[in-house]
Amino acid sequence: MKEKHKQLHQQYVNNLTKQKRYVRLTQCSMLLFFFVFWEVAAALKWIDPLLFSSPSRVWELLLTRIQDGSIVTHTSVTLSETVAGFLLGTALGTVMAGFLWWSPFLSKVLDPYLVVLNSMPKVALGPMLIVGLGPGFTSIIAMGALISIVITTLVVYNAFKEVDENYLKVIRSFGATKRQAFFSVVFPASYPSIISTLKVNVGLSWVGVIVGEFLVSKQGLGYLIVYGFQVFNFTLVMLALLVIAVLATIMYQFVELLEKKLIRRHHT
Amino acid sequence: MAFLELKNVEKTFFSKDSLNEAIRNISFSVMEGEFISIIGPSGCGKTTLLSLISGLVLPTTGKILLDGKEIQRPSPETGYMLQQDYLFPWLTIEENITIGLKTMGNLTETTRKRALLLLKQLGLADHAAKYPNQLSGGMRQRAALVRMLSTGPKLLLLDEPFSALDYQTKLKLEDLVFSTIKEHKKTAILVTHDIGEALVMSDRVILLSHSPGSIQRIFSIPEELKALIPFAARNHSAYNKWFQEVWKELESLERKA
Numbered sequence: 001m002k003e004k005h006k007q008l009h010q011q012y013v014n015n016l017t018k019q020k021r022y023v024r025l026t027q028c029s030m031l032l033f034f035f036v037f038w039e040v041a042a043a044l045k046w047i048d049p050l051l052f053s054s055p056s057r058v059w060e061l062l063l064t065r066i067q068d069g070s071i072v073t074h075t076s077v078t079l080s081e082t083v084a085g086f087l088l089g090t091a092l093g094t095v096m097a098g099f100l101w102w103s104p105f106l107s108k109v110l111d112p113y114l115v116v117l118n119s120m121p122k123v124a125l126g127p128m129l130i131v132g133l134g135p136g137f138t139s140i141i142a143m144g145a146l147i148s149i150v151i152t153t154l155v156v157y158n159a160f161k162e163v164d165e166n167y168l169k170v171i172r173s174f175g176a177t178k179r180q181a182f183f184s185v186v187f188p189a190s191y192p193s194i195i196s197t198l199k200v201n202v203g204l205s206w207v208g209v210i211v212g213e214f215l216v217s218k219q220g221l222g223y224l225i226v227y228g229f230q231v232f233n234f235t236l237v238m239l240a241l242l243v244i245a246v247l248a249t250i251m252y253q254f255v256e257l258l259e260k261k262l263i264r265r266h267h268t
Numbered sequence: 269m270a271f272l273e274l275k276n277v278e279k280t281f282f283s284k285d286s287l288n289e290a291i292r293n294i295s296f297s298v299m300e301g302e303f304i305s306i307i308g309p310s311g312c313g314k315t316t317l318l319s320l321i322s323g324l325v326l327p328t329t330g331k332i333l334l335d336g337k338e339i340q341r342p343s344p345e346t347g348y349m350l351q352q353d354y355l356f357p358w359l360t361i362e363e364n365i366t367i368g369l370k371t372m373g374n375l376t377e378t379t380r381k382r383a384l385l386l387l388k389q390l391g392l393a394d395h396a397a398k399y400p401n402q403l404s405g406g407m408r409q410r411a412a413l414v415r416m417l418s419t420g421p422k423l424l425l426l427d428e429p430f431s432a433l434d435y436q437t438k439l440k441l442e443d444l445v446f447s448t449i450k451e452h453k454k455t456a457i458l459v460t461h462d463i464g465e466a467l468v469m470s471d472r473v474i475l476l477s478h479s480p481g482s483i484q485r486i487f488s489i490p491e492e493l494k495a496l497i498p499f500a501a502r503n504h505s506a507y508n509k510w511f512q513e514v515w516k517e518l519e520s521l522e523r524k525a
Contacts, residue, residue, distance in 0.1 A: 166354050173322055173348035174368040174419060175341070184367065188358050263358075 053235040058242065061235050075243055078209060078220040081137055082251075085144020086205035090198060092145065093152025100153070101160040101186065102178070118154060122147040123211045130216055140212035140220075147208035148201040159193030160186050195259045202251050206244065269336065270297035271455055272321065272423060277330035278480075279316055290316045292480040294330075298455060300422075303446075305458045305466035305473045307514070309521060313481030314459040318425050321457065322348050334423065344372055347421035351428045353412035355400040361387070361411050362396040368419040383418040390414055390444065406437035413445060417452065424449065424456040430465065442469060442498040463514050467493065468501035473514065477521050485517055 035055045041047045042054035049057075065071035100107040126143060133139040163186050171185050213222025221240045228236030277294045280287055291313040298304050306314050319325040321332060323342040332339045334346070342348075347368075355364045365383050369375040387393060390410045392403075400408055409429060416424065429445070430438040446469055449456050460466050466473045471494055477484040493501050493510070501507060 164354075166350055166352070167356065169324060169348070169350065170354050170415075171367070171371060172324055173342050173346070174371040175344060176371045180371055184371065185356070188356070191358070 050232070051234055053238045057235045058238050061239050065239070071239075071243070074220055074224055074240075075247070077137070077217075078213065078222065078244075079247055081140050081212075081220065082144055082205050082209045082247075084141045085209055086148070086201055086251075088141065089145035089148035089205060090152055090194075090201050093149045093197070094156050094194060096149070096153040097156035097160055098182065098187075100157045101182070107157070114150060114154060117150045122150075123208065126211060126215050129212075135216040137217070139216060140209055143212035144205040144208035148197075148204040151204070152197050152201060155197045156190065156194055159190040163189045191263050195255070195263060198255045198258070199252065202248065202255055206248050210244070270333075271300040271302075271335060272298040272457075273331075273333040274321075275331045275333070277317075277320060277327045277332060279313070279320060279325070280328045289480040291320075291476075292482045294481070294483055296474060296483065296486070298457065300455055301453055302472070303449065303456045303458070303470040305460060305470040306476060307460055307463060307466045307473060307518075308476030308481065308484070309478050309518065310461060312476045312478050314476060315427055317476075317481065318348075318427050318457065318459050321423075322346050322425050324348075344419060345421055346423045346425060347416035347419065348425045349412055349416050349427065349429045352432050353400070353405075353408040355408055355411055355415070357400050360397055360399055361392065361403070364400065365411060365415045365418050368415060372419060374419065379418070383414065386414045386417055387411070390448070404437075405433050406441060409433060409437075409441060410444070413448070417448070422455060424454050426456060426458040428460055429458075431461070438465075439499055439502075445469075446498050463511055463518070464502060464507075465498075467507065467510050467514065468496075468498040475514065475517055475521075478524075484521060487514060 038052070039055045042049040042052060062071065100110065123143070125146065126139075129139045129142050129146070133142055167185050167189060168181055171181050176184070209220075210222040210225070213220040214226050217223045221244055224240040225237050228234060228240065274297070275295055278292050279290045281290055282288075294317065306317060308314055316325065320327050321334075321339070323339045323346065326340070334343065355361070356367065359367065362384065365387060366375055366380055369379050369383065384393075384396060387396060390413065392407060392410055392414070395403060395407065395411075400411070403411065409432075412429075426445075430441055433441060442465060458466065458469060467489060471489055473487040473489065475484045475487070476482065487510070489510070490506060493504055493506055496504060
């Protein structure tokens, strides 16, 4: 009997691995197909190679740009701006949410303003930022932060409010101050919501930074896109897009890793 | 002198378009080391009464004195245990049971050791490093008991602490909580909707009437039942008679409502 169970379990595990392998295989072949189709379509002029370039040309450009070091500079500029904007937006949004939780009066007063700010397209504030902070990386980081700060405030504040009253009852029965209640209960209980806003913010801060670079910069991937567009070098545009796709994915994976570490115990 | 004294305590909750008188004119006193149960129909303000004694909520009128001092806020003298364990899922059991000490600024090597010893006495020594979701319901409620006891409160407030457990676990835990409380010579107030549980655990049972909650009757449990641990008390010949008595009183209340 035991032997039979073991066998069945082995079979079950094998099935799972097999399924996973099929998923991965399909994913890889889709990607491969995309690039092959793109290359062939460009070579056979199904699509205009001047507009859509081709993988081989993007690859060649990547190699030369790596050799002269320029892609590394542009990438590191954009990446540091994005990471800074992302961290700043998330941190300030969370702190703001903390203040709203602390003072119900403040939260009532600010409610309509937050609603307006949230529905406002933040990139439209770009010109104002540049006028205020100067045409440099400060404005670009501010753009990356601004785009995520309001939504972070709203989502995290809601999470703070929805912490089970009974957890608070427990900590208050030990005579906890409001500060203690916040840091030992409200904040850790809201990790799951904070993490899920992080995931959204990864995408948002890329939007903010790229748009910011469109508007002012002399460096960065956003600048490469605008420049490539202006001189009709779409190979350069495609290269910048691919680099952004890879980096944004890596950043997202990073947040997921953080999620696993922080909230693996959160499900009761 | 009474350890805990309630004098004409009333509590009314206000909201924008209504007011709700939860309890009215409640006076009773509890001696040190006594075990009191509060029972009554659902919504009769049992939990409100417990929150008032804990200092989490203040009475609209009346006074509550603990050791002669009026209760204004939660004090280290009282411990509170809820219907469910409400252990913090992001903390280990050890961190959970010491969070009260930490909050009070009392976490030293000595107090930490005492908390762990208590954990051991309740049979959870091997689980200190685990997280709440790795423990069964009964184990978690025991950990919650340790968390409450770790700060050394003199008055224990138990808000239906067994109601979320299965019957067998509940019976076992009644015995354990009963003997732990007696051993540490604590005063306790238990809120429950289970007549049997109230009878076998306490020295006196206070029956509250329906909205607004006020004292309908106080039953004094005879020595022969008081002396026994809960499980044995349930099998005592006097148990059924008392059960019927309380049952009838409760029924008459429901008929009135």
